[in-house]
Amino acid sequence: xPREKSPVLDCPFPPDDYLCTWHLPGSRKTxxxxxxxxxxxxxxxxxGRIYGDLPLVGTTTGNxxxxxxxxxxxxxxxxxxxxxxxxxxxxxxHVTFWPEHGSIRGAAAVVRSSSHASPLRSLHxxxxxxxxxxxxxxxxxxxxxLDAILGVAPLGEKTSPREPAxxxxxxxxxxxxxxxxxxxTGTEDELTGAYAAKVNTFDFYNVAIxxxxxxxxxxxxxxxxxVVHRYVEPVRAIASIATGRSQPITHLMLSKADEPTHxxxxxxRDSEGxxxxxxxxxxxxxxxxxxxxxxxxxxxxxxxxxxxxESVLLCxxxxxxxxxLVHAWWKLTDERHPLIETYAGMLHAQxxxxxxxxxLLIQSLEGLHGHExxxxxxxxxxxxxERRVQILERARDHLERNDFRFxxxxxxxxxxxxxxxxxxxxxxxxxxEPSIEARLARTRLMKFVSSAEDCSTLDAxxxxxxxxAHGTRGFDAQDLDEVNEILDRVVRAHALRLxxxxxxxxxxxxx
Numbered sequence: 001x002p003r004e005k006s007p008v009l010d011c012p013f014p015p016d017d018y019l020c021t022w023h024l025p026g027s028r029k030t031x032x033x034x035x036x037x038x039x040x041x042x043x044x045x046x047x048g049r050i051y052g053d054l055p056l057v058g059t060t061t062g063n064x065x066x067x068x069x070x071x072x073x074x075x076x077x078x079x080x081x082x083x084x085x086x087x088x089x090x091x092x093x094h095v096t097f098w099p100e101h102g103s104i105r106g107a108a109a110v111v112r113s114s115s116h117a118s119p120l121r122s123l124h125x126x127x128x129x130x131x132x133x134x135x136x137x138x139x140x141x142x143x144x145x146l147d148a149i150l151g152v153a154p155l156g157e158k159t160s161p162r163e164p165a166x167x168x169x170x171x172x173x174x175x176x177x178x179x180x181x182x183x184x185t186g187t188e189d190e191l192t193g194a195y196a197a198k199v200n201t202f203d204f205y206n207v208a209i210x211x212x213x214x215x216x217x218x219x220x221x222x223x224x225x226x227v228v229h230r231y232v233e234p235v236r237a238i239a240s241i242a243t244g245r246s247q248p249i250t251h252l253m254l255s256k257a258d259e260p261t262h263x264x265x266x267x268x269r270d271s272e273g274x275x276x277x278x279x280x281x282x283x284x285x286x287x288x289x290x291x292x293x294x295x296x297x298x299x300x301x302x303x304x305x306x307x308x309x310e311s312v313l314l315c316x317x318x319x320x321x322x323x324x325l326v327h328a329w330w331k332l333t334d335e336r337h338p339l340i341e342t343y344a345g346m347l348h349a350q351x352x353x354x355x356x357x358x359x360l361l362i363q364s365l366e367g368l369h370g371h372e373x374x375x376x377x378x379x380x381x382x383x384x385x386e387r388r389v390q391i392l393e394r395a396r397d398h399l400e401r402n403d404f405r406f407x408x409x410x411x412x413x414x415x416x417x418x419x420x421x422x423x424x425x426x427x428x429x430x431x432x433e434p435s436i437e438a439r440l441a442r443t444r445l446m447k448f449v450s451s452a453e454d455c456s457t458l459d460a461x462x463x464x465x466x467x468x469a470h471g472t473r474g475f476d477a478q479d480l481d482e483v484n485e486i487l488d489r490v491v492r493a494h495a496l497r498l499x500x501x502x503x504x505x506x507x508x509x510x511x
Contacts, residue, residue: 008198008212009142009251009298013111013288015042019083022048022104024095025075026055038080038088038109040290042297046090046109048080050102071097077134078104085114089134091224108224108291110134110254135221138255140214140285143236144247146193147213147301149322151314152179154195154211154301174209179316181216184323189219191231191323193315195301212300214251215322221257224289228252234329235322240347241495242313244488251298255285312492312508313501320501328499338367339498343491354480355468361487362419362465368494369422384415419462429493430503431510439486439510445479 018038026032034052058067078093090106147153156177164170181194195211217231232249239247255261261283290296299305315322332340343364352360392408399407427436440446441457449460461483467473489509496505 005210006198007298008196008210008300009214011251011288011296011298012113013040013086015040015296020048020080020088021083022050023079023081024050024055025073027057036080036104038082038090040109040111042295043293044290045292046104046106046290048090048104050095050097050104051100054097054100054102056097056099069098073097078106082111087112087114091134108289108294110224110287110289112287133223135223135257136227136254136287137219137221137257138261138285139217139219139227139231140251140253141217141232141235141249142212142214142251142298143232143239143249144299145239145243145245145309145311146215146235147195148306148309148311149239149242149313149315150180150182150193150213151311151316151318152182152193153177153303153306154180154197172207182316182322184321186323186327189217189231189323191326192216193322210300212298224254224291227254228291230330231326234326237329237344237347238313238322238325238499239311241344241492242311243309244492245309246347248295249293250295252289252294253285254287254289255283256287259283313496313505318502318505320505325499325501332498337498338371339364339491339495342367343495354477354484355474357484358480358487359465359468361484361491362461364491365426365487365494366419366422368491369425373425380415384412388413419465420458423458423461426490426494429490429497430506431493432507436486436490440483443479443482443486445475445483448479 018040020036020038022034022036024032024034032053032055034050034054036048036050036052038046038048040046056067057071058065060066073095075093075095076091078090078095080088080090082088088109088111090104090109092107094105096103154177156175156179158172158174160172161170181192183190183192193213193215196214198210198212200206200208215235217227219227219231222230232252236247236249288296313320329340342360346360388411392404392411395407396404429436437457440461441450445464446457446460449455449464450457453460453463455463464475464483468475493506493509496509
């Protein structure tokens with residue numbers, strides 16, 4: 001029976017139930033050690049059970065002690081030691097005590113094998129400042145389609161002979177690409193795209209090299225949630241926008257801020273007595289992370305899957321700085337850009353019914369237009385208000401009282417704007433011919449509505465939106481999906497434009 005291949009990226013703690021010893025805060029700044037168990041599940045928050053002499057809190061009056069249940073405590077983190085000696089930290093822990101047992105839930109958990117403990121200090125459960133968070137300074141992670149958006153293969157050259165050499169032997173060779181790794185450096189952080197490798201050259205019956213794409217990030221000391229929010233999630237979203245499919249977070253390992261980054265291999269002497277200087281070997285992040293949206297299934301690269309992703313972003317060929325895109329994502333998030341809060345916030349909704357998908361895309365374009373033309377609209381609003389006051393003042397002396405009231409009530413208090421205006425603005429994006437409007441005009445739905453209601457293509461889009469939003473009419477799902485395919489590419493093009501991608505990246509969306 002053939003042995004199962006070991007993965008390129010190792011998840012040392014697969015989803016399972018683990019026996020553990022909890023280290024809980026007790027009274028008078030003591031630590032209570034209690035037995036229990038922990039459930040670690042893919043894409044789920046950690047959950048655990050606690051047993052033993054719980055540190056219950058009660059009030060004593062005379063000879064009576066009174067306790068109320070459940071007793072609930074919230075801690076920034078709670079430590080535990082697994083039965084196999086591994087170290088674990090549950091972050092944002094919510095602990096509930098009952099008379100004979102307790103439970104613990106957390107926003108996330110990080111776990112590290114005892115074999116990865118720093119050789120420069122004794123093994124102990126992870127600590128933090130009394131009221132401070134557990135912080136991390138390095139991360140190694142993988143998201144779906146990462147190899148596709150990097151735009152470079154791990155191998156630069158390989159040879160496969162067509163016939164044996166003169167002595168009857170065959171020689172195959174492979175050389176890694178000089179284009180990897182790719183590093184992008186910021187003021188305080190760095191991002192490196194690379195390929196981890198698993199090489200099998202010990203088996204004289206089988207030789208293989210397998211690669212898995214990874215991103216290595218270094219940053220100022222940050223909480224787990226900041227690492228995910230500021231680095232992992234933006235890259236996941238960028239990969240999703242570039243491919244048009246919701247991409248998962250498949251792997252995440254961290255290194256704490258107070259841990260060494262390298263280990264020194266001591267000096268040694270060879271057979272001739274010569275002394276060799278110590279070798280400094282990098283220590284890879286060893287804390288495995290469990291939490292919502294974090295899958296534990298790292299993948300390996302292959303040409304067919306990379307082609308299938310059809311990424312319009314190829315960082316190496318397009319000379320795009322991925323770290324700059326991440327920083328741009330921060331800016332858009334901080335200003336609560338509507339394209340981030342509507343479209344990017346619903347990247348998982350690709351499988352929704354075409355009706356809801358259509359309404360989401362239209363909402364994204366309207367929000368984008370309103371946000372991007374906010375300054376122009378404010379100027380127009382100021383002029384409109386002044387003009388309205390002038391017209392009403394001139395009309396006051398020439399109209400009956402009731403007529404004036406009707407005019408004042410009917411005259412718009414702000415400039416008129418419609419969906420057609422937003423669509424015209426949104427469609428003015430650099431794309432190869434035919435234009436966006438022409439592409440929409442060719443769809444079955446737009447042909448039908450334009451003909452049936454005698455209107456332009458843009459007005460047909462508006463009417464379809466109104467019918468669907470108000471529930472006055474429905475349309476064929478397949479016809480809607482055809483329109484959605486075009487609108488989705490428009491929204492993605494604007495998202496990539498806002499992030500700073502060049503026009504050639506946007507143009508690929510419409511090739």
